[in-house]
Amino acid sequence: MTSPVIVTLRCGQCGRETPHELHYAGRLLALTECGVCGFTIRHSGSDMKSSYVADLGQRLATKPRRMLRRFARHPLRFASGLPASVLAKPRGIIDEWQTVFRRGR
Amino acid sequence: MAGVVLAAGTGSRMGADGNKAFIPLAGRTLVSWSLNTMADVREISRRILVIRRTDQSMAEAVIDREVRGGPVELVVGGPSRHASESAALKHLAPSIEDGDVDYILLHDAARPLMSVTLARKIVAAAETYGAAIPVLSAGEIAQVTENGELNRTKEQLRFVSAQTPQCFKATALLGAYLDAEKDGFEGTDTSACFADYADGAVQSIRGESQNIKVTYPQDLFLAEMLLHALHYSLDRRVEDD
Numbered sequence: 001m002t003s004p005v006i007v008t009l010r011c012g013q014c015g016r017e018t019p020h021e022l023h024y025a026g027r028l029l030a031l032t033e034c035g036v037c038g039f040t041i042r043h044s045g046s047d048m049k050s051s052y053v054a055d056l057g058q059r060l061a062t063k064p065r066r067m068l069r070r071f072a073r074h075p076l077r078f079a080s081g082l083p084a085s086v087l088a089k090p091r092g093i094i095d096e097w098q099t100v101f102r103r104g105r
Numbered sequence: 106m107a108g109v110v111l112a113a114g115t116g117s118r119m120g121a122d123g124n125k126a127f128i129p130l131a132g133r134t135l136v137s138w139s140l141n142t143m144a145d146v147r148e149i150s151r152r153i154l155v156i157r158r159t160d161q162s163m164a165e166a167v168i169d170r171e172v173r174g175g176p177v178e179l180v181v182g183g184p185s186r187h188a189s190e191s192a193a194l195k196h197l198a199p200s201i202e203d204g205d206v207d208y209i210l211l212h213d214a215a216r217p218l219m220s221v222t223l224a225r226k227i228v229a230a231a232e233t234y235g236a237a238i239p240v241l242s243a244g245e246i247a248q249v250t251e252n253g254e255l256n257r258t259k260e261q262l263r264f265v266s267a268q269t270p271q272c273f274k275a276t277a278l279l280g281a282y283l284d285a286e287k288d289g290f291e292g293t294d295t296s297a298c299f300a301d302y303a304d305g306a307v308q309s310i311r312g313e314s315q316n317i318k319v320t321y322p323q324d325l326f327l328a329e330m331l332l333h334a335l336h337y338s339l340d341r342r343v344e345d346d
Contacts, residue, residue, distance in 0.1 A: 007123035012321050020322055027132035029329055032322035041322055051333075073169070 006035075013039035025052050025096045026059060052100045056093075106228065107151045107197055107206045107275070108143040112136045112160070112214035113182030113189045124160050125319060126214035127167065131332045135319065136164075137171035138217035142339050144174025145221045148228050149210065153196065155182040155189045187291040187298065194282050201275040208232065209278055211295050212270040215319045218331060220339045223313050224270050231272035235305045238272075238296050239312030240265035268312040271295045277303040 004021035011018050011034040019035040028051055033040045043051075071078045112126035126136040136154065143149050152174075156164045158181045168177045180196045182189030190211060200206040208231055212219055223239060230237035243264040248256035273295065281302035285292070292298035296307045315331050317324055 005123055005128060007125055007128050009125070009322050010320050012323060022128065022322070022325070024129060027129070029130075029325050032325070034322075041326065043326065070170075 011039055013037050025099045026055050028055055030099050048100055106148045106208045108149040109153045109193045109211045110139045110214050111155050111189050113155050113157045130217055131329055133171045134167050135217045136214040137167055139212055139219055140172045142219050142221055146224045152177045153180055153193050155180045155193050190295055191282050194279050201279050206275050209275050210270045210272045216269055216316055218315050226310055227270050227272045230308050230310045234308035236273045236299055236307040237310050239268040240309040241312045268316050273299055
């Protein structure tokens with residue numbers, strides 16, 4: 001499961017402004033959960049899977065261009081951060097797959 | 106003209122770590138959608154982002170990574186929307202007094218789907234009327250008594266819900282906020298302060314239904330779907346990052 005983003009939103013069930021956990025799979029929002037009443041909203045399983053696969057494909061296709069742009073902006077920062085990014089990326093993708101495919105079973 | 110995106114004073118009421126303005130939406134933060142749209146509004150020559158002090162380093166990173174179209178000035182806001190607007194106006198005051206900034210377009214970061222078309226319509230209306238805001242008909246609103254019964258008044262009133270971006274003549278807006286500060290007045294939005302303290306009316310222009318405000322978690326799902334339907338382009342294709 002990916003690390004959640006925690007942010008204050010108004011809960012549709014308890015009606016209060018409460019901390020919510022937001023879980024993402026790549027660029028897509030997969031699940032939100034109210035930290036007080038537990039009210040959860042999920043992106044529907046089959047739609048989420050197809051959306052995620054399409055989004056992942058688009059991210060992979062544009063990755064070289066995005067890396068090139070970051071390199072052009074900050075060559076040193078890009079080079080120094082590259083090893084850590086390369087090592088972390090597979091774990092990140094596995095987490096995303098778990099978020100999308102495990103919960104859909 | 107200056108474009109101001111208000112990203113302070115949200116997400117802090119319950120002590121949550123995250124500021125709503127920096128929630129990811131379709132691969133970039135809410136605030137960067139608005140800043141990139143402002144980059145495409147050719148009337149805007151300066152962009153100001155009003156933030157909480159604790160968000161400064163995150164804001165700088167987001168601007169560096171996600172925002173195109175030149176520099177964005179950071180201003181630390183206050184505990185309320187009014188205080189944040191006031192901070193932005195004080196930051197701009199020398200340029201307003203010099204005549205370098207003639208109009209100010211203010212926008213709430215919680216509305217990431219502002220389109221270039223809407224922003225330019227509001228700017229054009231403000232240049233004609235002095236102040237303009239986008240509104241949508243709020244037809245489903247009904248009056249109720251203290252007992253909860255429908256109040257069937259014969260008086261015909263039209264209710265609208267106000268959106269942002271809102272645009273104002275800069276000298277009038279700065280004067281209104283300085284006068285409001287003397288009185289200790291705090292308006293709920295920019296137009297409320299302008300209406301009370303500046304001469305002249307605020308012109309309403311039809312807003313856009315897609316220009317939703319992220320309040321509930323389901324709004325994020327809706328915003329994501331709308332962006333997908335718009336091919337992630339709020340009038341012009343934005344490079345993803």
